[in-house]
Amino acid sequence: MRKPFVAGNWKMNTDIASALALARDIADRIGRLDGIDVAVCPPFVYLHAVADALSSSNIALGAQNVFFQPNGAFTGEISAAMLKDLSCTYVIIGHSERRHVIGETDDLINKKISAAINNGLLPIFCVGELLEQRKAGKTSAVVTEQVKKGLAGLCTERIQAVTIAYEPVWAIGTGINATPEQAQEVHAMIRDLLACLYDKTIASNLRIQYGGSAKPDNTAQLMTQPDVDGLLVGGASLKADDFASMVETAVKIKTGSN
Ligand code: PGA
Numbered sequence: 001m002r003k004p005f006v007a008g009n010w011k012m013n014t015d016i017a018s019a020l021a022l023a024r025d026i027a028d029r030i031g032r033l034d035g036i037d038v039a040v041c042p043p044f045v046y047l048h049a050v051a052d053a054l055s056s057s058n059i060a061l062g063a064q065n066v067f068f069q070p071n072g073a074f075t076g077e078i079s080a081a082m083l084k085d086l087s088c089t090y091v092i093i094g095h096s097e098r099r100h101v102i103g104e105t106d107d108l109i110n111k112k113i114s115a116a117i118n119n120g121l122l123p124i125f126c127v128g129e130l131l132e133q134r135k136a137g138k139t140s141a142v143v144t145e146q147v148k149k150g151l152a153g154l155c156t157e158r159i160q161a162v163t164i165a166y167e168p169v170w171a172i173g174t175g176i177n178a179t180p181e182q183a184q185e186v187h188a189m190i191r192d193l194l195a196c197l198y199d200k201t202i203a204s205n206l207r208i209q210y211g212g213s214a215k216p217d218n219t220a221q222l223m224t225q226p227d228v229d230g231l232l233v234g235g236a237s238l239k240a241d242d243f244a245s246m247v248e249t250a251v252k253i254k255t256g257s258n
Contacts, residue, residue: 004223004254005163005207005230006247007039007062007124008237009092019046023053025240031057036251037230039090040237044078051087062090062124065098068111080119091116092232094126094150096169106149113150117161124163124209124232125150127190131170139168140189147193156198163207164190165232171212173234180221180228183210187227219246223253 014022019042030038031054041062042050051061067077083091093116094109109125116123127146129139143166151159166186168178178186187208195203210222211232222228230250236242 002205002207002229003037004250005037005209006250007041007090007209007232008243009064009232009234010040010042010237011064011234012043013238014042014046016046016049020049020053022238022240023050026243027054027057027059029240029244030247031059033058033247033251035255036247038247041090041092047086047088060089061087062092063088064092064095066091066093066112066116068115080115080121083121084119089122090124091121092124092126096126096128096167096172100169106146109150110152113162114154117158122161122163124165126165126167128167128169134168134170139186143186143190144193147190148197151197156202159198159202160205163209165209165211166190167211167232175213177213177218180225183222183228184225187225191227214246216242216245219249220253223250
């Protein structure tokens with residue numbers, strides 16, 4: 001039985017006051033919920049303050065990126081050990097905005113995943129196709145290649161630290177979410193691929209989140225899909241009400257409780 005997992009990706013939003021207010025609001029509403037893992041991923045510069053605001057809740061802290069080197073002359077970069085220092089549990093790696101706006105490659109993403117795990121962080125590893133790739137019938141090929149390259153060299157033990165987030169690029173921030181059937185199809189394909197790359201137990205234990213215009217009004221339909229184990233939420237995670245209601249819906253559907 002996979003524990004549902006909902007994470008909020010705040011992207012490059014909030015300021016110190018609104019980040020703290022949002023974290024406190026989320027902690028007040030859903031900070032004691034059982035049966036689900038919840039994380040928020042604020043900008044690097046607010047991690048420390050948000051960690052304090054979440055300290056008496058069950059909400060975990062995540063970062064939005066990490067560099068693979070342990071330390072040294074890498075101006076502007078942040079290491080996995082630094083994120084651990086700030087109480088991060090999770091780190092988003094390979095988000096489509098980093099792939100397509102910043103130009104991150106599968107090879108770089110693979111190094112980041114490895115460095116994160118080596119330092120005790122749990123990667124949320126994002127994959128997803130562009131609209132033209134979907135239209136050309138290449139979704140499965142694109143996602144397969146991203147998964148294979150991103151996880152290259154990760155042994156059976158280390159892969160268990162990973163959550164995969166399927167985020168079709170055309171659905172991110174557009175208001176157009178993948179249909180529950182489209183999400184389920186790709187999630188099932190990823191799980192089959194994991195069974196080939198590793199084994200059936202790993203494939204059935206690993207959590208796969210959906211991301212891309214997930215909102216309160218489509219959460220139930222998405223979470224009802226058997227291979228959708230949670231959500232990576234962008235825009236809607238900036239509103240405590242919306243995020244809390246999505247988390248409550250997710251746990252209700254997957255566990256029938258709360
Ligand atoms: P969105 O972003 O929910 O605003 O579409 C999702 C993401 O980028 O993780």
